[in-house]
Amino acid sequence: AQKITQTQPGMFVQEKEAVTLDCTYDTSDQSYGLFWYKQPSSGEMIFLIYQGSYDEQNATEGRYSLNFQKARKSANLVISASQLGDSAMYFCAMRLNRGSTLGRLYFGRGTQLTVWP
């Protein structure tokens, strides 16, 4: 069975500091992708960053980077230079590149990030 674990229900960070949100995953598949989504208080789901299981380099998108450690099955999201607008719920998700799963995402329970001034 596939499983995503986010062990931090809530995180706090001061503005301009960096923060790491943890995500571990469990799968026996070799080919998969990992995604992070942001959900602000307004409720929409915003795609942030993607990492493929065969990607040798960690993904980066602006202030977001993904610390991918395949052997440990972890895919932590790093947000640099936090801003007040980063306060939101963050979800880690996995998709298997197996035809039978048809692209479905497996989600973690989320981490609520609060950025304070």
Next chain:
Amino acid sequence: DAGITQSPRHKVTETGTPVTLRCHQTENHRYMYWYRQDPGHGLRLIHYSYGVKDTDKGEVSDGYSVSRSKTEDFLLTLESATSSQTSVYFCAISESGQGDQPQHFGDGTRLSIL
């Protein structure tokens, strides 16, 4: 922004009534998904579709049915709503079922069953 419209955005109804939620996309994507979001559970997959008339069950499909008669529309029906189906429902679309193409989400429907 991906062209995904969910309707209604909010609905309050009574136990035992049928409810249909609509997801409409303008992206011509093949894959469409319905998730529900509940506190402490993240998002859980209800049903998904990989083409017109091609649908399958997710992990929390009991009490729900879906239909996709056109590429652009994916309907989620609660045949007889129960209070346990009070939730926020998200529709998502994806161009591909593999690789780096993310799922894009609609803005959600907040459904309350009294």
